[in-house]
Amino acid sequence: SRNNLAGAYRTAGDLERAIPLLERTLADRERMLGTDHPLTKVIRANLSALQ
Template sequence: MGNGSASARAVTPIPRKRKRQAEPWPLPITTAGGGRRAAGELSRAIPLYEATLANSERVLGSDHPNTLISRNNLAGAIGRLVI
């Protein structure tokens, strides 16, 4: 212990996991569409939902869960407009 060999030992750094970056998600557009829908302004909400769906398909892919949520939101708004 007292011979100074401890300072000569190589220190192996511990690998750290990188934080996973959040996936891009057009939340502001989705939120704006939801606000318009809640206010009864479906004709103004539908274009926002359409833009959200287009962006989600382009960025995340057509089978991604968030894209499917966007598709469902659009269908719900269209369904309420038709009824």
């Protein structure tokens, strides 16, 4: 999944690739699952940790 790939980029220190993937994933999850869904919140937390 994009979240896993973003995590690999983050671990490698490549935030220029990780952040856009997480932003895209967050937008998709918000659209499909809603803003309060637990899976959406995980992506939001992962993204917040990088910014």
